Amino acid sequence: MVLELSHFSAALLFATFASIVFGITQRDNARDMVKYGLYCFSLFVGGVIVAGWAMWLLRR
Amino acid sequence: MAPSGKNLGTTMDRQNRAAAAQRPQVTPANTTMAVIAPALGWLIPGAGHLVQKRWWRGLLLMISIVTMFVLGLLMQGKVYGFNTGDLLDMLGFVGDVGAGGLYIVTRALDGGQGAIHRAVADYGTKFIIVAGLLNIIAAVDAHHIALGKKA
Numbered sequence: 001m002v003l004e005l006s007h008f009s010a011a012l013l014f015a016t017f018a019s020i021v022f023g024i025t026q027r028d029n030a031r032d033m034v035k036y037g038l039y040c041f042s043l044f045v046g047g048v049i050v051a052g053w054a055m056w057l058l059r060r
Numbered sequence: 061m062a063p064s065g066k067n068l069g070t071t072m073d074r075q076n077r078a079a080a081a082q083r084p085q086v087t088p089a090n091t092t093m094a095v096i097a098p099a100l101g102w103l104i105p106g107a108g109h110l111v112q113k114r115w116w117r118g119l120l121l122m123i124s125i126v127t128m129f130v131l132g133l134l135m136q137g138k139v140y141g142f143n144t145g146d147l148l149d150m151l152g153f154v155g156d157v158g159a160g161g162l163y164i165v166t167r168a169l170d171g172g173q174g175a176i177h178r179a180v181a182d183y184g185t186k187f188i189i190v191a192g193l194l195n196i197i198a199a200v201d202a203h204h205i206a207l208g209k210k211a
Contacts, residue, residue, distance in 0.1 A: 003134035003180070010183045013131060014190070017124040021194040024117050025201040028211050 008048070015044030093206040101199035102160040105191075108202025121198045129162045129191040132172075137184025139163065139172025152185070158192030 005013070023037025093112065101108020106122030109115075133139075140152035156163050166172050172188065175181040204210040 001134060002136055003131065003184075005135065005180055005183070007183075010135075010180070010187075014128075014187065017128045018190065018194060020120055020124045021198060024121060025197050 011048045012045065015041050015048070019044060090206055090208060094203055097202040097206045098199040101202040102158070102195065104161050105159070105195045105198060108199055109205070112202065112205055114205065125159070125191050125195050125198065126162065128187050128194070129159050129166075132184040132187030132191060133166065135184025135187065136175040136178060136181040137172060137186070137188045138174025138176075138181070139166050139188060141167075152189055155189035155192045158194075158196040159188070160195060163192065 019037045019041035022040045023033040023035075027033045027036045097108040097111055099108075100111055104122070105125035106118040106120075109118030109121060111118075138152075140149050140156050142153060143150060174185060201210065
């Protein structure tokens, strides 16, 4: 079985799992873990979108 | 009025005692767990937390790391060998080996050969490396929990 993912869906999966691990390992209580996980996820996805637009501008 | 030398000494003693009271107590039981938990966590992702009864954290870590590793393999990512003579391959190996048991089983089954002609396979390679690195972070976290540095 071979998995075919787009760039964006691969980046979303990466962001999801990495954010879960960061949230759990970098904070002490459940509430802070969720907040930090969401913060990391938004930075990952935001970074992908910003980098995507930057590459689009460079290509023009 | 400035504190005399004697008063300054007793104030510092009091502060030192207060700081020592806040520090977690190191007992033989938690030093043993501080070795077992990260080792088990490295071998089986999330097990370092599960063995310390952090059920949800352990389960979420296990699901995240194992899924990431398996997704990497399904994308035909490459699993690096011990020494190919290439520095970047050696760094890849360091990341991969962090996945512990997943790495050992994959190598034993001759998996993770990689397909360099596919762009998605390169993402797969990165998924596998990052799964290993995240597992190292999780194992260190299990060590900190065992020492009482973290709840």
